[in-house]
Amino acid sequence: MKVILFGATGTVGRGVLGECLRDDRVTAVLTVGPVPPGAAHAKLREIVHADLLDLAAIEAGLRGHDAGFVCAEGPRHADVALAAGEALARVSPGSAFVYVSTGAGPAGAAEDTLLALPLRSYVFRPGHVRRPSDGVTSPAGFHRLAYIVVRPLHPVLRRVFPATATTPERIGRAMITVAERGASRRVLGPADINAL
Numbered sequence: 001m002k003v004i005l006f007g008a009t010g011t012v013g014r015g016v017l018g019e020c021l022r023d024d025r026v027t028a029v030l031t032v033g034p035v036p037p038g039a040a041h042a043k044l045r046e047i048v049h050a051d052l053l054d055l056a057a058i059e060a061g062l063r064g065h066d067a068g069f070v071c072a073e074g075p076r077h078a079d080v081a082l083a084a085g086e087a088l089a090r091v092s093p094g095s096a097f098v099y100v101s102t103g104a105g106p107a108g109a110a111e112d113t114l115l116a117l118p119l120r121s122y123v124f125r126p127g128h129v130r131r132p133s134d135g136v137t138s139p140a141g142f143h144r145l146a147y148i149v150v151r152p153l154h155p156v157l158r159r160v161f162p163a164t165a166t167t168p169e170r171i172g173r174a175m176i177t178v179a180e181r182g183a184s185r186r187v188l189g190p191a192d193i194n195a196l
Contacts, residue, residue: 001179002028002065006052006084007072008035012100012129015168016071016175017044023176030065032058032084052080055087062087067096067179068119071171077102078110085114085121093118096179100124100171115186122178127190128165166190 003020007013008031020026021041031046032055049058053076062068068088072080081099088097097119101107111123174188174196185192 001026001067001176002030003176003179004030004032004062004065004068004084004088006032006068006070006080007077007100008033008039010071010073012073012126012168012171013071016069016172019169019172019176020069023173025176025180030061032062052076053083055083059087059091063091065092065095067098067175068092069175069179070097070099078106081107082110082113085117085119089117089119095119096182097121098124098175098178100126111187120179120182121186122183123187124171124175124193125187125189126166126171126193129171130165130167164190166193170194 003026005013005017005020008017014036017029017031017036017039020029021043027043029044031044032049033052034048035044035046047058047061049055052072055062065088068084070081070084078101081101085097085099088095097114097117099111099114099121101111101123103111103125115121115123171193174193177196183192183196
């Protein structure tokens with residue numbers, strides 16, 4: 001399967017990228033936007049494009065992919081997801097599309113629009129995302145601070161609320177699985193992600 005990844009430099013995006021590069025089901029990965037430093041791989045190709053809200057200039061390069069994954073972070077992540085979903089719907093209708101969402105505010109409105117596109121769309125609401133096992137940190141200062149504050153609580157949170165947390169690696173593996181064979185629900189929480 002050929003995958004397009006939007007948002008490869010954030011905490012979740014790096015985990016998803018790593019899983020895509022390791023998984024034999026994924027034959028090619030196209031990132032739109034920058035890739036993390038040192039992310040060279042035979043399967044990896046990058047399109048550097050400054051405006052992720054206007055993809056018209058690169059739309060032709062998105063054609064022929066089986067799945068689009070959006071892991072964008074920051075205040076405009078819902079807008080990036082909408083732009084990516086609409087572009088993929090135009091060039092590869094019927095392909096899989098998975099959006100990692102916060103489920104709140106603009107993200108919630110974006111979810112409804114994305115689920116209505118002519119794509120096999122899924123929304124992941126991962127809840128609390130634990131720090132990646134490889135020690136990668138988020139480029140966003142708030143996320144780095146949150147990991148530092150919450151990290152001592154991880155063992156307790158895992159025992160008390162086992163279904164409310166996941167990891168970037170699990171999100172990546174679940175995205176690949178959903179793109180390959182679908183899921184019974186279109187909006188998936190942390191327990192669903194972990195089960196996949």
